[in-house]
Amino acid sequence: MPDRVKVHSGCKDQAAVSLRRAEPPAPKCRCKRMMDWDEANAMVNEGFAKWVVTGRTRGVEEVPCRLCARMDAQERKTCGNCAGVGVVSEPRIWDTYNNDIVLITDGDLGFKEKTPRVPTIEAEHIGYAVLETGIKAKQAQDRIMEYANLIQLELHKYGATIYLTGKDGKRQEVYLEGKKAPPNKAVGHAPGTIKFKDGSTNKSWYWELEGEDNDWGRAV
Numbered sequence: 032m033p034d035r036v037k038v039h040s041g042c043k044d045q046a047a048v049s050l051r052r053a054e055p056p057a058p059k060c061r062c063k064r065m066m067d068w069d070e071a072n073a074m075v076n077e078g079f080a081k082w083v084v085t086g087r088t089r090g091v092e093e094v095p096c097r098l099c100a101r102m103d104a105q106e107r108k109t110c111g112n113c114a115g116v117g118v119v120s121e122p123r124i125w126d127t128y129n130n131d132i133v134l135i136t137d138g139d140l141g142f143k144e145k146t147p148r149v150p151t152i153e154a155e156h157i158g159y160a161v162l163e164t165g166i167k168a169k170q171a172q173d174r175i176m177e178y179a180n181l182i183q184l185e186l187h188k189y190g191a192t193i194y195l196t197g198k199d200g201k202r203q204e205v206y207l208e209g210k211k212a213p214p215n216k217a218v219g220h221a222p223g224t225i226k227f228k229d230g231s232t233n234k235s236w237y238w239e240l241e242g243e244d245n246d247w248g249r250a251v
């Protein structure tokens with residue numbers, strides 16, 4: 032990791048690439064601003080920026096069927112998600128990055144991130160799942176379970192911890208670790224902190240405000 036990285040700001044082309052609305056490489060631009068890597072990384076984690084994408088490939092990846100994990104051998108043969116094969120092909124996009132970032136704003140540039148979309152279940156499927164019997168019912172039930180899984184994965188993108196659920200409906204081990212809550216401490220400098228000629232600030236004015244004990248979401 033470099034110490035300093037380039038920051039694209041107000042850079043529509045670069046933002047469009049990172050939001051997957053255009054293909055890399057983005058046209059040349061005049062952005063020159065630099066920033067410490069740590070700060071850039073924090074901005075990406077907070078959702079204000081994205082890493083600059085330099086290349087993109089598309090393909091499919093064979094992944095283990097998520098439904099089968101909860102089935103016994105007999106049930107697995109008729110799994111509605113993978114038809115008993117145990118693996119499913121999922122479309123994948125692989126982006127490659129350099130260490131630069133592009134700022135994403137929701138202002139007049141129209142870069143606002145879209146709310147996530149999750150497939151819906153049609154009335155027909157619910158009908159099959161409840162009213163039919165045999166394989167047809169089971170496959171409809173499997174499909175509904177798979178939708179439930181997709182919703183969970185979508186929530187995970189926003190930081191939720193996802194647990195496996197047993198047949199009894201009880202929570203089991205962690206399947207996907209979520210985002211950690213901030214540690215119980217942070218130093219905030221008062222607005223209007225004095226900056227002296229030598230560059231130092233008045234460090235006696237601060238308060239600790241982060242973490243679940245201190246931060247209840249109020250404006251500071």
Ligand SMILES: [Zn+2]
Nearest residue numbers: 039042060062
């Ligand atoms: Zn730029």
Ligand SMILES: [Zn+2]
Nearest residue numbers: 096099110113
């Ligand atoms: Zn399966």
